[in-house]
Amino acid sequence: MINKIVATTAAAVADIPDGATVMIGGFGTAGMPSELIDALIEQGAKNLTIVNNNAGNGDTGLAALLKAKRVRKIICSFPRQTDSWHFDNLYRAGEIELELVPQGNLAERIRAAGAGIGAFYTPTGFGTQLAEGKETRRIDGRDYVLEYPIRADFALIKALRADRWGNLVYRKTARNFGPIMASAAKCTVVQVREIVNLGDLDPEDVVTPGIFVQRVVEIPAAAKLVALPGAAA
Amino acid sequence: MLKRYTREQMAARVAADIPNGAYVNLGIGLPTIVANHLPKDREIVLHTENGLLGMGPAPEAGSEDPDLINAGKQPVTSLPGASFFHHADSFAMMRGGHLDFCVLGAFQVSVTGDLANWHTGGPDAIPAVGGAMDLAIGAKRVYVMMEHLTKKGESKIVARCTYPLTGVGCVNRIFTDLAVLDVTPEGLKAIEIVPGLSFAELKQLSGVPLIDASAKAAA
Numbered sequence: 001m002i003n004k005i006v007a008t009t010a011a012a013v014a015d016i017p018d019g020a021t022v023m024i025g026g027f028g029t030a031g032m033p034s035e036l037i038d039a040l041i042e043q044g045a046k047n048l049t050i051v052n053n054n055a056g057n058g059d060t061g062l063a064a065l066l067k068a069k070r071v072r073k074i075i076c077s078f079p080r081q082t083d084s085w086h087f088d089n090l091y092r093a094g095e096i097e098l099e100l101v102p103q104g105n106l107a108e109r110i111r112a113a114g115a116g117i118g119a120f121y122t123p124t125g126f127g128t129q130l131a132e133g134k135e136t137r138r139i140d141g142r143d144y145v146l147e148y149p150i151r152a153d154f155a156l157i158k159a160l161r162a163d164r165w166g167n168l169v170y171r172k173t174a175r176n177f178g179p180i181m182a183s184a185a186k187c188t189v190v191q192v193r194e195i196v197n198l199g200d201l202d203p204e205d206v207v208t209p210g211i212f213v214q215r216v217v218e219i220p221a222a223a224k225l226v227a228l229p230g231a232a233a
Numbered sequence: 234m235l236k237r238y239t240r241e242q243m244a245a246r247v248a249a250d251i252p253n254g255a256y257v258n259l260g261i262g263l264p265t266i267v268a269n270h271l272p273k274d275r276e277i278v279l280h281t282e283n284g285l286l287g288m289g290p291a292p293e294a295g296s297e298d299p300d301l302i303n304a305g306k307q308p309v310t311s312l313p314g315a316s317f318f319h320h321a322d323s324f325a326m327m328r329g330g331h332l333d334f335c336v337l338g339a340f341q342v343s344v345t346g347d348l349a350n351w352h353t354g355g356p357d358a359i360p361a362v363g364g365a366m367d368l369a370i371g372a373k374r375v376y377v378m379m380e381h382l383t384k385k386g387e388s389k390i391v392a393r394c395t396y397p398l399t400g401v402g403c404v405n406r407i408f409t410d411l412a413v414l415d416v417t418p419e420g421l422k423a424i425e426i427v428p429g430l431s432f433a434e435l436k437q438l439s440g441v442p443l444i445d446a447s448a449k450a451a452a
Contacts, residue, residue, distance in 0.1 A: 027283045027320075028306040030299060053320075080361035081306075091359055100360050103282065104324030104367030111321040123370045124328060127401035129352075130362065143401075172317055173284045174300040179319040207319075 004166040009039035021049040023181040025157035031174035033158040034061040055079035055087035073097035113149035114183025155185035162192040166213030182212040189215040236429035237410040245270040255333040261305045264336035282364040287315030327371025335372035341394045346404040346416035349396035369400030381409035422446040
């Protein structure tokens with residue numbers, strides 16, 4: 001029998017080692033797996049490389065992981081927000097490395113990793129600072145930059161529902177990076193609001209097939225109040 | 234006192250240039266108010282790069298949903314016909330040439346359509362790019378909406394951008410509080426000028442070569 005359900009968030013992240021590359025889903029707080037991040041903080045892994053669109057909001061979730069100084073490097077597209085003070089402090093103190101990636105390149109590099117693509121040419125960023133030193137090529141009269149996949153040891157993501165095979169459906173714009181991160185990590189850990197019986201998810205509605213998922217933890221709704229995102233870009 | 238279009242007039246002017254049936258991404262800041270001016274008789278689908286087509290207006294107070302936000306992380310609504318998708322699909326919509334228009338703010342635009350809108354390059358500034366570079370090269374037509382002059386009175390339309398570039402030669406049309414300008418192979422054409430301002434004055438304020446293609450020139 002296949003059963004990817006793990007009883008606790010602690011058990012789900014117990015084997016993340018120091019120095020691991022960890023993808024964390026979410027766009028701001030929408031889709032951020034806050035309870036899994038809390039468990040990772042508790043677990044104590046350090047010198048992590050984190051892949052996320054942002055660099056934490058407020059004092060919880062990814063921001064709390066940064067505040068705990070567990071992150072050596074962050075790969076993201078938009079670290080500067082009105083409520084990203086923990087990242088700001090670490091960055092200005094030179095205590096965290098930043099790899100800034102245009103958002104679509106970030107998504108496609110993650111997608112490429114999950115799809116087994118060796119590298120790809122993208123027009124995004126050509127002629128800008130973010131393409132400096134990178135290989136370029138003109139194809140059919142248009143200029144492209146060569147970008148490489150971003151792979152991870154673990155992905156921590158959030159979805160709405162799962163079954164014990166790890167099939168996932170998401171909720172609204174909280175889907176964001178979940179499906180592509182699930183495919184790009186050796187071990188994908190998902191927190192869901194509800195685990196349903198095998199067969200209860202309509203196969204037509206499954207967004208992430210269970211083959212991309214290794215562990216599922218149920219975090220019932222209202223276990224934690226989610227603050228509305230602040231005014232931030 | 235310089236004659237200027239108000240922000241609402243600028244937004245209405247941009248909206249007038251978005252046709253029925255268009256798929257459009259409105260950037261953060263000034264461009265977001267274009268949504269309030271889209272003609273009611275046109276069906277226009279708004280894209281937000283965090284994963285929604287068919288974005289509606291902000292919800293009423295009390296019915297915000299933290300899972301339903303726009304690229305500025307503000308609560309929004311979804312309209313009948315809306316769809317959700319993941320990030321790789323969302324950016325394929327831009328990069329793959331499916332999105333008809335984007336409207337972006339800018340620090341500077343060059344006469345050849347180079348765009349600078351993501352980073353001031355200041356030594357203490359934390360760089361953040363988001364989807365700006367993808368939008369700049371991805372949408373079929375890129376509109377820029379910005380004040381014509383900085384607070385110090387310097388032209389934001391320049392011979393060559395001094396701020397770090399977002400995209401090379403990517404801008405098609407510029408809507409400012411003084412004029413509407415098209416980037417063309419012949420150069421920058423002023424197609425409209427705010428009433429009360431002459432082409433000569435616009436050119437003087439802009440500090441770059443301009444071609445007068447406004448109704449005033451035709452008259």
